[in-house]
Amino acid sequence: MADKMELHDVEVWDGNMAFAQALRQVQVDVVAAYPITPSTPTVQNYSSFVADGYVDGEFVMVESEHAAMSGCVGASAAGGRVATATSSQGLALMVEVLYQASGMRLPIVLGLVNRALAAPLNVNGDHSDMYLTRDSGWISLCSYNPQEAYDLMLMGFKIGENHGVRLPVIVNQDGFICSHTAQNVKPLSDDDAYAFVGEFQPKNDMLNLKKPVSYGVQTEEDWHFEHKAQQHNDLMKSSAVIKEVFAEFKEKTGREYNLVESYMMDDADVAIVALGTTVESAQISAKEMRAKGIKAGVVAIRVLRPFPFDEVAEALKDVKAVACMDRSAPGGTVGMLYNEVCGALFHTDNKPVVLNYIYGLGGRDLLVSHIEEVYADLDASAKAGKATVPVQQFLGLRGPKLSFF
Amino acid sequence: MSKVIKNLKQFSTSAERFEGANDMCPGCAHTIIVREVLNATDDDLVIATSTGCLEVCTAKYPTTAWDTSWLHIGFENSSTGIACAETMYNVLEKKGRLRNPDGKKPKFVAFGGDGATYDIGFQWISGCFERGHDFTYICLDNEVYANTGGQRSSSTPLGSSTTTSPAGRVSYGEKLFKKDIVQIMADHGSPYVAQAAPNQWKDMVKKVQKAFDTEGPTFLNMASACTTEWKFPIDKCMSVSDVAVDSLAFPLYEIENGKLSITYRPKKIIPIRDYLGVQGRFKHLFKKENEHLIDVWQKHIDEQWLKLQRREEFDHSF
Numbered sequence: 001m002a003d004k005m006e007l008h009d010v011e012v013w014d015g016n017m018a019f020a021q022a023l024r025q026v027q028v029d030v031v032a033a034y035p036i037t038p039s040t041p042t043v044q045n046y047s048s049f050v051a052d053g054y055v056d057g058e059f060v061m062v063e064s065e066h067a068a069m070s071g072c073v074g075a076s077a078a079g080g081r082v083a084t085a086t087s088s089q090g091l092a093l094m095v096e097v098l099y100q101a102s103g104m105r106l107p108i109v110l111g112l113v114n115r116a117l118a119a120p121l122n123v124n125g126d127h128s129d130m131y132l133t134r135d136s137g138w139i140s141l142c143s144y145n146p147q148e149a150y151d152l153m154l155m156g157f158k159i160g161e162n163h164g165v166r167l168p169v170i171v172n173q174d175g176f177i178c179s180h181t182a183q184n185v186k187p188l189s190d191d192d193a194y195a196f197v198g199e200f201q202p203k204n205d206m207l208n209l210k211k212p213v214s215y216g217v218q219t220e221e222d223w224h225f226e227h228k229a230q231q232h233n234d235l236m237k238s239s240a241v242i243k244e245v246f247a248e249f250k251e252k253t254g255r256e257y258n259l260v261e262s263y264m265m266d267d268a269d270v271a272i273v274a275l276g277t278t279v280e281s282a283q284i285s286a287k288e289m290r291a292k293g294i295k296a297g298v299v300a301i302r303v304l305r306p307f308p309f310d311e312v313a314e315a316l317k318d319v320k321a322v323a324c325m326d327r328s329a330p331g332g333t334v335g336m337l338y339n340e341v342c343g344a345l346f347h348t349d350n351k352p353v354v355l356n357y358i359y360g361l362g363g364r365d366l367l368v369s370h371i372e373e374v375y376a377d378l379d380a381s382a383k384a385g386k387a388t389v390p391v392q393q394f395l396g397l398r399g400p401k402l403s404f405f
Numbered sequence: 406m407s408k409v410i411k412n413l414k415q416f417s418t419s420a421e422r423f424e425g426a427n428d429m430c431p432g433c434a435h436t437i438i439v440r441e442v443l444n445a446t447d448d449d450l451v452i453a454t455s456t457g458c459l460e461v462c463t464a465k466y467p468t469t470a471w472d473t474s475w476l477h478i479g480f481e482n483s484s485t486g487i488a489c490a491e492t493m494y495n496v497l498e499k500k501g502r503l504r505n506p507d508g509k510k511p512k513f514v515a516f517g518g519d520g521a522t523y524d525i526g527f528q529w530i531s532g533c534f535e536r537g538h539d540f541t542y543i544c545l546d547n548e549v550y551a552n553t554g555g556q557r558s559s560s561t562p563l564g565s566s567t568t569t570s571p572a573g574r575v576s577y578g579e580k581l582f583k584k585d586i587v588q589i590m591a592d593h594g595s596p597y598v599a600q601a602a603p604n605q606w607k608d609m610v611k612k613v614q615k616a617f618d619t620e621g622p623t624f625l626n627m628a629s630a631c632t633t634e635w636k637f638p639i640d641k642c643m644s645v646s647d648v649a650v651d652s653l654a655f656p657l658y659e660i661e662n663g664k665l666s667i668t669y670r671p672k673k674i675i676p677i678r679d680y681l682g683v684q685g686r687f688k689h690l691f692k693k694e695n696e697h698l699i700d701v702w703q704k705h706i707d708e709q710w711l712k713l714q715r716r717e718e719f720d721h722s723f
Contacts, residue, residue: 074486
C-alpha cells in the first residue's frame with residue numbers, strides 16, 4: 001500500500017507540483033508520459049512520489065509523447081485510471097491519439113502546461129497547444145493559478161470517469177507563469193481527495209476477460225457519422241456533470257467554479273474575455289479602470305470544451321464592448337475566442353462591439369498597461385457605439401502597429 | 406503451460422477465437438497465421454492490431470471477427486497500446502482489482518504488418534522492447550503495404566514491382582534488399598525472436614508457444630504470402646510459402662537469449678529463380694535486361710544462409 005503524505009493546510013506549490021500532487025492523491029493506475037518543458041516537473045515530481053513509495057500504480061517512461069498517449073489509450077481500454085502530462089510540441093505529436101482516445105470514450109486525464117508551438121522554437125507560455133486540442137473531442141478545463149490547477153485536476157478525473165460522460169479531460173495551466181511560480185495552495189488530505197474522486201469504476205474494460213470487447217473498430221460512411229454525433233452529444237451533455245462536480249467540490253472546500261467565471265460584471269459596460277493567467281491580470285486592471293470611472297469587468301472561460309455558449313452570452317448580455325484576448329497565432333483569421341464569443345453573442349439582442357487582441361505569443365509579457373490600452377479602446381468604442389479601432393490588433397508587439405479588419 | 410497439439414486435424418478444429426467470417430482476401434496467409442497463433446494457446450488473450458489488412462478486414466462495426474479483447478489505435482502504436490494494457494493488468498493484480506482473478510495472466514499480443522513494423526511503428530516497438538514489457542509482437546510480413554494498394558515498405562525486396570517502386574522502362578522496381586528486422590529485434594536484448602512461416606505449422610506453433618511462455622518482449626516475423634500483391638493464384642498460398650521457405654528467401658530460425666538456431670533446413674534448397682518465378686511482382690526480372698538481378702538475388706540468399714549457419718555454429722560453440 002502506498003504511503004500517505006502529510007500535507008500542511010497551506011502548501012507552497014508551483015503549478016507542476018499541484019498537478020503532480022493531484023495525480024498522486026487520486027492514485028492513478030498507469031501514468032505513461034514523456035518529459036517536455038514546461039510540464040517536465042509534473043512528470044519528475046510524480047516519479048519521485050513513485051520512487052518514495054507514495055504511489056501504487058505504474059509510471060511508464062515512454063520514448064515519445066505519441067507513445068505516451070498510445071500507452072494511455074491501451075491502459076485505459078484495459079480498464080483503470082490513467083493520466084499523462086505534456087506541453088506544446090509534445091501535445092502536437094500526440095494529436096493523432098487524442099482523437100483516438102475521445103473516439104473510444106476513454107476517460108484519460110491530460111495535464112497540459114500551455115506553451116507556444118514552433119517554428120520558431122519557443123519554450124514559453126502561450127495557448128497555441130490548448131487551441132490545437134479544441135476539436136479533439138476532449139473536455140477542456142482552464143486554470144489560472146496553481147490552486148485551480150490542483151482543484152481542476154482532481155475534478156477532471158471525477159468528470160471524465162463518470163459513466164454518463166466517459167470522455168477524456170484536459171486540464172490547462174499556463175507555462176511558467178503558473179507552472180513554475182510557487183504560490184499558496186490549500187490541498188485536500190490524501191484520504192479526502194481520494195474519497196472525493198472515488199475508486200475507478202471500469203466499463204467495457206478489455207481485462208474483463210469473460211466479456212471480450214473490440215476497441216477502435218472501423219466505421220465507414222454507414223456508421224461513422226452516428227458515432228461522431230453521439231460523441232458530440234455526450235460531450236455537450238457533460239456540462240451538466242461538470243456543474244454537479246463543481247457544486248460538490250464547493251461543498252467540500254468552499255471553492256467555487258463555474259463554466260464561465262465573471263468578475264465585476266454586474267454593472268460592467270466593457271469586458272475582457274480571457275483564458276489562463278491573463279484572467280488575474282485583467283482583474284487587477286479592471287479594478288484600476290473602475291477607479292478611473294470606466295465600468296470594467298472580466299469574463300473567463302473556465303470550461304473551453306464543451307463551450308459554454310449560453311453562459312458566455314448571459315455573462316455579456318449587458319455590455320457595450322467586449323475584447324476577446326487570444327494568446328495564439330490566429331493563422332489567417334480572427335482568434336478562436338473572438339469567433340466563439342461572437343457566435344454566442346450573435347443570437348442575443350445585445351450587439352456589443354467585439355474586438356480581438358492577439359497577445360503574449362511565445363511568453364511575451366502582458367503588462368497591466370497593455371490591458372489598460374484594451375479597456376481604453378473598449379471605452380471609446382462603447383461610447384461611440386461602434387469600433388473606433390481595427391477589429392484585430394496585436395498587443396505588446398515591437399515595431400509598427402499591426403492590425404486587421 | 407503450453408497447449409499440446411498432436412496433429413494438424415486437431416489443430417485445425419481447435420476452438421476458434423478468430424472467426425473465418427471476415428473480409429480478408431481468399432488465399433491470404435495472414436488469416437492462417439493468426440488462427441495458428443491463437444490456436445497455439447488456451448490461455449486468455451488480449452490483442453492489439455495495427456492499422457492494416459488484418460485490422461480493417463476483421464473489425465468493421467457492427468461486426469468483429471475477434472472473440473478476444475481487441476484493440477486498434479493507429480498504424481504505428483499497437484505495440485505501445487498492448488504493452489500498457491499489460492502494465493494495467495500488473496497494477497490491477499497488485500491492487501487486487503482484477504475482475505476475474507484466476508492466477509493466470511493472459512497473453513498480450515500485438516499484430517502489425519511489415520509497414521507497421523519495419524517502418525512507421527518501429528520507434529514504438531523499439532521503445533517497448535527496450536522497456537521490457539511482457540508481450541509478444543507479431544509481424545505479418547508480406548513485404549508491401551498491401552492494405553493501401555501495394556506500396557513499397559522497407560521490407561520490400563530487390564526487384565519487386567510495387568505501386569511506388571514500379572518496374573518501368575528504365576527501372577527494375579525496388580532497389581534494395583529488405584531490412585533485417587529479426588536481427589534488429591534480437592539486438593534489443595529480446596529473450597526470444599524468431600522467423601516462421603505458416604506452411605511449417607509445427608515449427609510456427611512451437612515458436613509462438615515459446616514466445617508466449619517467455620517473460621519479456623518477444624518478437625515473431627511471419628512470412629505471409631500475399632496473393633494480391635505478390636500476384637499468384639489464390640489457391641497457391643501454401644505452395645508459394647513452401648518455395649519461400651525452401652529457397653531460403655524466408656529462412657526459419659530463432660534467437661533465444663542471443664543464441665541463434667536454425668529450426669528448419671530444406672532437404673533440397675530450391676534456386677531463388679523458382680521462388681521469383683511464381684510471383685507476378687518479379688515477372689520483369691525474367692526479361693533479358695534484368696536477368697542479372699536473379700544472380701544478385703541468389704548471391705544475397707547464399708550469403709545470408711552462410712551467415713546464419715556460421716552464426717549458429719558460433720553461438721553453439723560455447
